[in-house]
Amino acid sequence: MGRMILPKSTIGIVGGGQLGKMLAQAAQMLGYKVVIWSEEEDCPACRVTASTIIGPYTDKDKLEEFTKQVDVATVETEHIHLSVLQGIERQIPLYPSAEIVGIAQNRQKEKSWLAEHHFPVVPFQIAYSIEEIILFKKQIDADVVVKTITGGYDGKGQLRLSRTDIDQEQRSTLSKWLSSEDGLIVEAWLPIQAELSVIAARNIDKNIASFPVVENEHRNHILHQTIAPARIEKKATDQARQITETLMEELDYVGLLCVEFFYDQEGKIYINELAPRPHNSGHYTLNAAVTSQFEQTVRAICNLPLGETSLLSPSVMVNLLGELWPINVEKVVSEPEVKLHLYGKKEAREKRKMGHYTILADSIEKAMDKADSIYISLLESQH
Ligand code: ADP
Numbered sequence: 001m002g003r004m005i006l007p008k009s010t011i012g013i014v015g016g017g018q019l020g021k022m023l024a025q026a027a028q029m030l031g032y033k034v035v036i037w038s039e040e041e042d043c044p045a046c047r048v049t050a051s052t053i054i055g056p057y058t059d060k061d062k063l064e065e066f067t068k069q070v071d072v073a074t075v076e077t078e079h080i081h082l083s084v085l086q087g088i089e090r091q092i093p094l095y096p097s098a099e100i101v102g103i104a105q106n107r108q109k110e111k112s113w114l115a116e117h118h119f120p121v122v123p124f125q126i127a128y129s130i131e132e133i134i135l136f137k138k139q140i141d142a143d144v145v146v147k148t149i150t151g152g153y154d155g156k157g158q159l160r161l162s163r164t165d166i167d168q169e170q171r172s173t174l175s176k177w178l179s180s181e182d183g184l185i186v187e188a189w190l191p192i193q194a195e196l197s198v199i200a201a202r203n204i205d206k207n208i209a210s211f212p213v214v215e216n217e218h219r220n221h222i223l224h225q226t227i228a229p230a231r232i233e234k235k236a237t238d239q240a241r242q243i244t245e246t247l248m249e250e251l252d253y254v255g256l257l258c259v260e261f262f263y264d265q266e267g268k269i270y271i272n273e274l275a276p277r278p279h280n281s282g283h284y285t286l287n288a289a290v291t292s293q294f295e296q297t298v299r300a301i302c303n304l305p306l307g308e309t310s311l312l313s314p315s316v317m318v319n320l321l322g323e324l325w326p327i328n329v330e331k332v333v334s335e336p337e338v339k340l341h342l343y344g345k346k347e348a349r350e351k352r353k354m355g356h357y358t359i360l361a362d363s364i365e366k367a368m369d370k371a372d373s374i375y376i377s378l379l380e381s382q383h
């Protein structure tokens with residue numbers, strides 16, 4: 001068995017958002033020290049750690065300062081320049097590796113890697129002009145979605161086009177993207193029965209543990225709620241878990257990975273994208289699984305034995321986005337069974353993830369009903 005990085009050691013986290021915050025809290029629970037490197041002062045993760053480094057990721061002095069204090073590092077976002085990740089990796093262990101984060105941060109590399117390794121992905125192409133996008137639409141005779149190769153998240157950098165026409169506004173968005181990006185991804189818009197995700201961890205000793213498959217409901221391309229476990233046939237959930245574990249082995253992955261899947265109307269599954277870090281669809285594990293995805297990340301990168309991944313109860317997690325602000329907190333906390341998590345962000349903006357809540361119940365239906373009624377009452381109390 002390989003060496004464990006034991007509690008009292010220091011874990012460095014690049015990124016200071018809510019994922020960094022919850023990861024830091026899990027590391028502290030196990031007795032680790034945490035250093036957060038964030039580009040923003042007063043970030044959600046900065047509030048829970050004594051030790052923070054604030055400054056651009058491209059600042060070499062900050063990189064020195066970070067790696068000197070840290071025994072092992074990880075990221076809470078994939079959107080960090082590859083050269084910075086490589087710089088960290090030259091000094092200290094970084095999990096997942098720079099190479100893997102480099103694949104997940106670039107849709108072209110990600111989709112090409114998946115296709116080359118025979119994982120199921122929807123038909124796609126790299127397009128360098130509007131004409132090529134239109135041609136691809138014609139060839140597949142279906143609606144498409146155009147995505148920027150880098151920088152996209154929560155539906156940003158995405159445009160859906162109908163199979164038939166393309167309007168002036170869409171043309172100008174595409175022209176703008178094409179002038180600043182070296183190519184765009186254009187992919188078939190899939191008629192989806194459900195969106196699924198699998199979160200799994202692999203430690204340095206190559207042990208793997210995956211969480212149950214969950215169902216994700218998006219609104220306006222952003223996650224609205226996660227239903228755990230997914231209400232789909234076992235054949236498909238087994239397949240999704242198997243694909244995830246095979247993928248981790250082929251990447252020689254260390255750390256926590258989320259694989260987002262599409263489950264189409266014929267019951268086929270496709271990989272949508274990879275997130276090399278804790279994922280919004282795993283937040284339910286904080287309250288409804290034996291081990292949380294955050295604790296599991298710490299266990300994987302420190303080479304501890306992985307924690308039990310089974311569910312304590314069916315559950316539903318609902319995101320609270322900035323448009324709900326100012327939120328009626330009294331209303332949420334007066335529901336005794338609600339597990340509320342607020343990230344402590346300074347400012348509420350539209351589409352910004354400000355918090356979430358999780359409901360546990362003895363059936364998925366009951367959890368969904370309760371989650372819905374709270375959400376509706378929050379919407380109503382805005383007016
Ligand atoms: P992000 O990085 O913003 O999460 P995704 O590629 O996961 O980007 O897209 C966000 C959401 O948009 C997906 O979860 C899904 O709801 C929808 N979507 C994206 N691509 C497709 C597609 N090819 N077919 C159907 N829905 C899609």
Ligand code: MG
Nearest residue numbers: 154260272273
């Ligand atoms: Mg996604």
